[in-house]
Structure formats: structure tokens, C-alpha cells
Amino acid sequence: AQSVTQLDSQVPVFEEAPVELRCNYSSSVSVYLFWYVQYPNQGLQLLLKYLSGSTLVKGINGFEAEFNKSQTSFHLRKPSVHISDTAEYFCAVSGGNTGFQKLVFGTGTRLLVSP
Amino acid sequence: EAGVTQFPSHSVIEKGQTVTLRCDPISGHDNLYWYRRVMGKEIKFLLHFVKESKQDESGMPNNRFLAERTGGTYSTLKVQPAELEDSGVYFCASNRRLLDEQYFGPGTRLTVT
Numbered sequence: 001a002q003s004v005t006q007l008d009s010q011v012p013v014f015e016e017a018p019v020e021l022r023c024n025y026s027s028s029v030s031v032y033l034f035w036y037v038q039y040p041n042q043g044l045q046l047l048l049k050y051l052s053g054s055t056l057v058k059g060i061n062g063f064e065a066e067f068n069k070s071q072t073s074f075h076l077r078k079p080s081v082h083i084s085d086t087a088e089y090f091c092a093v094s095g096g097n098t099g100f101q102k103l104v105f106g107t108g109t110r111l112l113v114s115p
Numbered sequence: 116e117a118g119v120t121q122f123p124s125h126s127v128i129e130k131g132q133t134v135t136l137r138c139d140p141i142s143g144h145d146n147l148y149w150y151r152r153v154m155g156k157e158i159k160f161l162l163h164f165v166k167e168s169k170q171d172e173s174g175m176p177n178n179r180f181l182a183e184r185t186g187g188t189y190s191t192l193k194v195q196p197a198e199l200e201d202s203g204v205y206f207c208a209s210n211r212r213l214l215d216e217q218y219f220g221p222g223t224r225l226t227v228t
Contacts, residue, residue, distance in 0.1 A: 028193035030212075035157065036219075041221070042221055043119065043206065043219040043220050043221040043222060044116070044158075044206065044208075045219070046216050048219075049212075049216070051211070091159065092158075099215050100213055100214055100218060101146070101148075101163050101170065102148070102160040102163060102174070103148075103150075103158075103160065103217065104160070105150075105157045105158040105159070106157055107155070107156055107157045108155075108157070110156075
């Protein structure tokens with residue numbers, strides 16, 4: 001079965017600093033990769049996705065992620081964070097032997113941006 | 116276009132009671148999914164409808180959970196009888212085609228005491 005690992009449960013960072021949220025997945029076959037964000041009291045919103053093509057994916061709100069097949073990673077980055085980026089971020093994968101209709105999520109990373 | 120809506124936003128029930136959660140997908144979305152997040156763990160897939168048919172219910176924890184989607188529009192998820200371990204946030208998502216982005220609702224927070 002596929003799995004997604006988000007090693008950091010919480011990442012504190014100061015405003016305007018860069019941030020990287022780590023995501024590793026386990027799959028021996030092709031998969032699709034996603035980052036979702038959940039702001040307080042809201043549903044999950046898609047930040048970006050990798051389906052194929054360029055390994056550097058740009059998403060909304062200045063976020064980007066890089067697909068690294070050899071390291072089975074899909075880390076999320078932002079060069080300069082804002083207070084409004086405080087939220088929980090989920091890495092997810094679909095495809096492989098579990099099919100493309102279901103998303104397999106990591107445990108989430110809380111990004112805490114302080115002034 | 117209205118997003119995915121879920122009702123109620125929060126439900127507190129006692130162990131042994133019954134609760135029904137409702138999800139209204141985005142209009143025209145044939146695919147509807149239920150997910151659950153228990154106690155800060157990962158969000159886990161429960162099941163997938165295509166219109167009114169259950170396409171995949173491999174994530175349903177046990178037979179106390181019953182999902183329906185009559186008419187292929189809104190869906191309900193009934194838990195009967197509820198147990199303490201059923202507490203968590205239940206998310207619903209929908210999309211028009213399988214490989215499209217899944218649009219998530221705000222979730223229903225279920226607390227079983």
C-alpha cells in the first residue's frame with residue numbers, strides 16, 4: 001500500500017523567512033502528487049499538483065514544490081512566508097496500486113508564522 | 116459556483132447513538148468521496164461514489180457505517196451505533212472526472228462522548 005510521510009508535525013517560522021515542508025512517499029510505480037492547505041475553519045484547498053512533465057511545480061500563493069523521483073520526495077517551498085500562510089499543509093498521493101480515485105494523505109504539517 | 120457543503124459543521128453525540136452526516140457536492144460532479152481524520156492523524160479515504168453507485172468502499176471501517184447517495188446528488192453517511200473511536204472530522208469531496216482536482220468541503224467534526 002502507498003504511504004506518505006510528513007516528518008515535521010509543526011514548523012515555526014518568522015514572517016518573510018523561507019520555508020520548506022517535507023514530504024516523502026512510497027510507491028514503485030507512477031503516481032500523482034498533491035499539496036493541500038487547510039486554513040482555520042475551512043476545507044482543504046489544493047495548492048499545487050504534479051501529474052507529469054516539469055519536476056518543478058508552481059502553485060497558488062507563491063508556493064512551489066519539486067518532484068524528485070529518485071528520492072521519492074515532493075517538498076513544498078516558499079521563499080518568503082506571510083502571517084496569512086499559517087495553516088495546516090497536507091501532502092497526498094494518488095495512483096499506483098491504489099488507483100487514481102482515492103487520495104492517500106500524510107499526517108499534515110502545521111506551519112506557524114510569527115511576526 | 117457553490118462549493119461542497121457539509122452539514123452539520125459539528126455534532127456531539129453519546130456513545131450508542133446514531134448520527135447522519137450530509138454532503139452536497141458541487142453541481143454536476145458525478146464523483147463524490149468521503150474521508151475521515153481521526154485525532155490529528157492522517158486523512159483517510161472512506162469511499163467513492165460515481166453518481167449513485169459505490170465505486171470503492173474499501174476504506175469503510177466497519178458495518179456501523181452506511182453511506183448512501185440516492186439520485187446521485189447529495190450523500191449521507193450514517194454511523195449507527197456510534198463508538199468513541201468514531202470521533203474525528205469527516206470530509207466530503209467531489210469532482211467531475213476522476214483525474215480532476217477533488218474539491219473538499221469544510222468537514223463535519225463528530226465528537227462521541
